[in-house]
Amino acid sequence: MASLILAAPVAAQTAPGDQDRDADNRDVIVVGSQSDRGVATSGTKTELPVAQTPQSISVVTSDDIAGLGLQNLNQVLRFVAGVTTEQRGSSAEVYDQFKLRGFDAPQFLDGLRLIGGASYLAPQVDVSLLDRVEVLKGPASVLYGQSGPGGLVALSSKMPLDRDMYGAIAGTYGTYDLYRIDADIGGRAGGDVLWRLYGSANGADTQQRFSKRVRQTVGGAVTAGAGTATSFTLIGRYSHDPDNGAYGVFPASGTFLTNPNGRLSTKFDAGEAGNRFQREQAAVSYIFNHDFGGGWALRSAGRYEHGTSQLGLVYANGTLLASDPTQQTFGRSSYATRENSNAWTYDTQLRGHVSTGPVEHTLLFGVDRQVGHGYSDYAFGSGTPLNGYAPVYGTMPVPQTPATVPDPFAGTSRLRARQQGLYAQDQISVGGLRVLLGGRQDWAQTGSAGQDLQHSRKFTYRAGALYTTSIGIAPYVSYSTSFEPQTGTVSDPNGTTDVPKPSQGKQIEAGIKYQVPNTSILLTGAWFRIEQTNLLTPIPNTPFAIQTGKVRSQGVEVEAVAPLPYGFNARLAFSRQKVRTIADENPANIGKGILGVGRGGTSANLEWAPQSGALSGFAIGGAVRHVDRVYAGTYFDASANAPDHTPSYTLFDALARYDLGKAFSGMQGVTLSVNATNLFDKKYITTCYLDYGWCWYGNRRTVQGTIGVRF
Numbered sequence: 001m002a003s004l005i006l007a008a009p010v011a012a013q014t015a016p017g018d019q020d021r022d023a024d025n026r027d028v029i030v031v032g033s034q035s036d037r038g039v040a041t042s043g044t045k046t047e048l049p050v051a052q053t054p055q056s057i058s059v060v061t062s063d064d065i066a067g068l069g070l071q072n073l074n075q076v077l078r079f080v081a082g083v084t085t086e087q088r089g090s091s092a093e094v095y096d097q098f099k100l101r102g103f104d105a106p107q108f109l110d111g112l113r114l115i116g117g118a119s120y121l122a123p124q125v126d127v128s129l130l131d132r133v134e135v136l137k138g139p140a141s142v143l144y145g146q147s148g149p150g151g152l153v154a155l156s157s158k159m160p161l162d163r164d165m166y167g168a169i170a171g172t173y174g175t176y177d178l179y180r181i182d183a184d185i186g187g188r189a190g191g192d193v194l195w196r197l198y199g200s201a202n203g204a205d206t207q208q209r210f211s212k213r214v215r216q217t218v219g220g221a222v223t224a225g226a227g228t229a230t231s232f233t234l235i236g237r238y239s240h241d242p243d244n245g246a247y248g249v250f251p252a253s254g255t256f257l258t259n260p261n262g263r264l265s266t267k268f269d270a271g272e273a274g275n276r277f278q279r280e281q282a283a284v285s286y287i288f289n290h291d292f293g294g295g296w297a298l299r300s301a302g303r304y305e306h307g308t309s310q311l312g313l314v315y316a317n318g319t320l321l322a323s324d325p326t327q328q329t330f331g332r333s334s335y336a337t338r339e340n341s342n343a344w345t346y347d348t349q350l351r352g353h354v355s356t357g358p359v360e361h362t363l364l365f366g367v368d369r370q371v372g373h374g375y376s377d378y379a380f381g382s383g384t385p386l387n388g389y390a391p392v393y394g395t396m397p398v399p400q401t402p403a404t405v406p407d408p409f410a411g412t413s414r415l416r417a418r419q420q421g422l423y424a425q426d427q428i429s430v431g432g433l434r435v436l437l438g439g440r441q442d443w444a445q446t447g448s449a450g451q452d453l454q455h456s457r458k459f460t461y462r463a464g465a466l467y468t469t470s471i472g473i474a475p476y477v478s479y480s481t482s483f484e485p486q487t488g489t490v491s492d493p494n495g496t497t498d499v500p501k502p503s504q505g506k507q508i509e510a511g512i513k514y515q516v517p518n519t520s521i522l523l524t525g526a527w528f529r530i531e532q533t534n535l536l537t538p539i540p541n542t543p544f545a546i547q548t549g550k551v552r553s554q555g556v557e558v559e560a561v562a563p564l565p566y567g568f569n570a571r572l573a574f575s576r577q578k579v580r581t582i583a584d585e586n587p588a589n590i591g592k593g594i595l596g597v598g599r600g601g602t603s604a605n606l607e608w609a610p611q612s613g614a615l616s617g618f619a620i621g622g623a624v625r626h627v628d629r630v631y632a633g634t635y636f637d638a639s640a641n642a643p644d645h646t647p648s649y650t651l652f653d654a655l656a657r658y659d660l661g662k663a664f665s666g667m668q669g670v671t672l673s674v675n676a677t678n679l680f681d682k683k684y685i686t687t688c689y690l691d692y693g694w695c696w697y698g699n700r701r702t703v704q705g706t707i708g709v710r711f
Contacts, residue, residue, distance in 0.1 A: 037061055037561065038520055042134040042154035044427060044436065045111065045143055045349060045364060051515040052434055054464030054476035056082070056137040056526045058559060058573075062158070065127050066182075068655070069172065069675040069704050071202070072096060072127060073107075073153070078625060079605065080135050081557040081573040082150075084598040089686040089696030090207045090266075091248040094241075094277050095122055101137060101530060102553040102579035102597045103150030103505075110157055110235070110285060112303045113144070117341035118374035118415035118448075120247075121309040123281055128182050128200035129219040129237055131158045137557075138507045138528060139482030141460040142438040145368065145421045149482045149505025149532045150553070157235055157285075160186050160194035160223045167711050174675075174704025178204035192231075194223045203243070207700055209269035211246040215239060229293070235285040246275040249694040251316045251330045252635065254388055256688050256695045257642055261328055261389050266683055266697045268388060270316035270332060274398030279309040295353035302346040312336040312400045314383050318693020321385050328390070332383030334406065336399040341374040362427035364438075372417040377402050379410035416453065417485075419444040436464040436478070444502070446485045454499045458483040472515045479508050486536050491544045500547055503534045521562045529554045537585045550583035555600065567610040575600035576628070593631030593644070596687050601627040601648075607655075617662025623653040632688035632695075642690055649684040649698070653677045669710040676703045 037059040040050050050057050058080045070076050073096040077085040087097035098105065107114045109125060116122040137151040144152060167185035172178070179202060186196030199218035206212060217239040225231035248271055254264040285303035292298070314334045321329040347368040354361040379402035384395040399405040423440035439461040445453040464478030482505035490498045511526030535549025555577025562570045579597045581589050607621030628648045635642035654676045661668035681701035688695040 037132075038515075038522060040134050040136075041111075042108075042136040042140075042152075044425065045366070046351060046362060046427070048427070049515075050524075051472075051474060051513045051522060052466060052468060054434065054436055054466040054478045055480070055509065056511065056524065056528075056557060058135040058137070060133045060135075062131050065130065065133075066170070066708075067657075067673070069174075069673075069706065070127060071178075071180075071204075073125070073133070073155075074098060076127065076133055077135070077153075079571065079573055079603050079623075081559050081575040082137055082555070082577065082600075083135070084596060084627075084630060086686050086698065087596050087696075088247075088249075090699045091211060091250070091696060092245060093206070093213060094124070094244040094247050094279070096124060099150065099594075099597050100135065100148070100153070101150035101528065101555070102551070102577060102594055103148040103530075103532065105148050105150050105152050106144075107153045107155060108144065109155045110287065110303070111154070111301055111347055112285070112345040113370055115305070115341070115343035115345070115370065115372035115417070116374065117307060117309070117339045117376060118413040119337050119339055119376035119378055120311055121279070121307050121339040121341050121374065121376070123305065123307060124239075124279075125155055125237070126200055126202075126215060126217040126239060128180075128184075128198060128202075128217065129157060131156045137526075138478070138509055138530070139460070139462075139480040139505045141442070141458075141482035141505075142440045142462040142480065143366075143423060143425070145370065145419050145440070145442050146444055146484050146502070147482050148484060149507060149530050157219065157221065157237070158184070158196060158198055159233065159235075160196040160221055160226070162188075162194060162226060164188050168708065170706055170708035172704050172706040174204075175702045176205040176207070178702065178704055180706075189222075192224065192226045192228055194226045196221050206245060207266050207697065208246065208248055208271075209267055210271055210273045210275055211248060211269065212243050213241075213245055214243040215241045229291040231289045233287040235287070237281075237283050239279075239281045241277075241279040244277045244279055246271050246313060247277055247311075247315075248275070248313075249316055249318070250696060251318055251320070251388065252642070252688055252690055252693045252695045253320055253327065253330075253640075255697065256632070256646060256685050256690075257635070257640055259327055261326070264388050266700055268391070270314075270330065270386060270388070272314045272393055272396070272398045274400070275313050276398070276400075277309070277311050277313070279307065281305070281307045297351050298349070299351070300346075300348040302344070305343045305345075306341070308340045310338055312398050314396065314398055316386070316388075316694075317383070324385075328387050329385045330388050332386055333381065334383045334396075334399050335378065335380040336402045336405050337376055337378040338402060339374065339376045341372065343370070343372040345370045358430055360429040362429075364423075364425040364427075366423045367421070368423075369420045370418065372415065374413075374415040376413040376415075378413065379403070379405035379408040381405035381409070382407040414448055415446075416448070417444075417446045418453075432468040432470075434466045434468070436462065436466075438462045442483070444485050446487060454485065454487065456483070456485045456502045458502050458504075466513075472517045474513045474515070475511070476513065477508075477510045479506075481506050486534075488536050488545065490536065490547055492546055493539075493542065493544060500536050501534055503532055503536075505530060505532045507531075519563070521560075523558075523560045523562075525556070525558045527556050539585045546585065548583055548585060549581070551579065551594065552582045553577060553579040567608055569607045569609070571605040572603070574602045579631075595631060595633050595689055595691070598630040599628040601625070609657075617659035619655070619657040621655045624650065625653065626650045627686075630687050633690040635690040636693060644690070646685045646688050646695075649682060651677070651682055651684075652679045654679050671706075671708045671710075673706045673708070674703065675706070676701065678702065
């Protein structure tokens with residue numbers, strides 16, 4: 001999968017004369033209301049050029065997603081600096097698990113937080129429903145409430161376009177019987193009513209023997225009052241995942257650690273044929289906009305989301321069976337859950353422009369609320385052992401319900417979470433200077449059934465300044481804060497107990513952005529330092545825990561998006577970070593890394609798509625992705641002398657594409673493309689959690705072909 005800058009085969013075709021052209025006179029298909037990657041909304045909740053925002057933001061569009069054949073958000077984030085993606089490799093695609101600047105990062109869809117369940121139920125939005133992905137780096141609680149100090153991922157749904165009629169359909173087939181059928185159609189329903197309907201049926205077998213993915217998803221949006229002062233958009237989506245991978249693991253011995261019998265196969269499955277993870281999701285949202293005139297406007301959005309899941313698994317518990325001197329047999333365990341969740345989220349904003357002499361102000365005032373309820377019925381139990389080098393399956397049934405888990409540790413969990421916040425922001429502009437100021441007060445409650453809600457109050461803020469010079473160079477500096485409620489109990493040897501205060505995140509970021517004048521070439525560089533404090537940590541060898549934990553993340557990031565002459569397009573992302581525990585009640589943890597967090601990496605993409613001559617309509621490209629070592633923790637068997645980081649790895653991707661309309665007049669809008677990832681079929685480990693004896697293999701070589709038709 002190569003360049004991130006290409007026209008997607010499933011992009012909806014624009015009407016003649018409605019195409020935009022970049023500095024190289026290259027046609028760019030407009031596929032959504034926010035298709036310009038040079039403008040972002042996540043950093044300020046207003047449309048503001050990335051080059052003028054005093055904070056790091058990365059943008060990936062639906063063109064990029066479709067053109068690269070990306071199957072999920074984890075794959076999308078491969079090309080974003082500062083992200084340690086694909087935390088559980090090829091065997092756990094049921095979730096989008098990644099770290100941003102060393103921390104877990106929440107996802108927001110259309111400005112509203114995606115809220116999961118009480119155990120294993122987490123929302124996942126299929127990439128076919130997305131118009132763009134924005135990665136906002138650093139604390140963002142000032143606009144979004146509780147959030148990790150590393151930042152957040154802002155997803156945007158596909159919205160109706162102002163066209164009489166448009167559409168696209170694409171079919172894909174590839175390695176591991178991968179298939180996708182994606183469709184997107186929309187138009188005008190008369191007057192000021194616009195509509196759009198899109199969806200996908202997709203799936204694949206996976207590297208593991210028994211695991212597979214199957215999904216049918218559909219989404220749609222209708223806008224009334226399009227182009228007028230008052231508009232109302234209704235958005236719906238539904239996903240049915242009868243199989244969504246097995247959430248499996250590999251034993252550390254035989255993968256990351258040396259085993260006298262050699263390495264386990266990347267196809268090895270420690271589970272059983274009956275392993276399953278089923279999930280259904282449904283949501284309905286609204287977005288109301290009203291322009292009062294005079295530079296003032298109101299936006300109100302809300303969403304209700306419902307999810308259910310059924311999980312039953314047998315898995316490797318990471319231990320070698322002590323009774324087997326050959327070190328071939330691994331212990332296994334089992335578990336099953338039944339879950340459901342309901343969530344309501346709302347956000348209302350008043351925006352306006354005010355001038356005070358030479359100073360321009362863009363003001364934002366908002367109020368939001370989040371409510372989440374989750375229920376989980378769960379059981380964890382035993383499993384029969386399995387020879388990893390000569391596996392014999394069928395020695396135990398897979399528990400299909402919590403009641404059928406053998407030797408169970410069972411229970412129920414009910415999660416309740418609420419948050420409401422008030423926020424205000426002022427974007428100040430005078431000459432080339434941009435100043436961003438914001439503050440927010442939050443009230444949050446979290447808890448489980450039968451327990452009192454834990455109440456948290458927190459004020460967060462942000463200040464940033466950026467100066468744009470006449471040659472396009474813009475240095476900036478910013479300071480921002482975040483908070484996250486914590487569950488559990490603070491207790492000390494004196495018998496004092498209390499509810500834990502929220503953890504706090506603080507970041508200082510300094511950088512420089514360079515927008516080459518009269519082009520869409522954008523270069524950005526940033527240095528950051530984040531400290532997360534108030535973490536709840538246990539006192540060693542006691543039942544007590546206090547809030548003295550502290551983590552520091554410090555690093556540099558560089559990104560570049562560069563349409564170049566002669567049909568070349570390039571993109572670069574580089575990051576180097578150091579994430580460490582700097583305060584903990586257990587001295588052995590101080591100076592150690594964070595599980596699953598890497599030191600950084602580099603991705604570089606180059607595509608050649610000539611716009612004239614005999615090769616017009618043809619494109620070829622390649623990419624290199626280097627991931628530096630990832631912290632793996634400490635193996636529970638000290639005699640193994642295990643390293644504490646998984647090794648770095650480098651992968652190569654490629655693509656080729658041809659627009660058949662350039663050669664055959666009767667095939668306008670038809671495109672053929674081939675994408676290949678991990679071209680040289682490298683075997684590698686993405687992450688290990690050595691404290692548990694678990695590791696995960698990365699994805700082997702995948703090749704897929706796509707035929708797309710636009711109309």
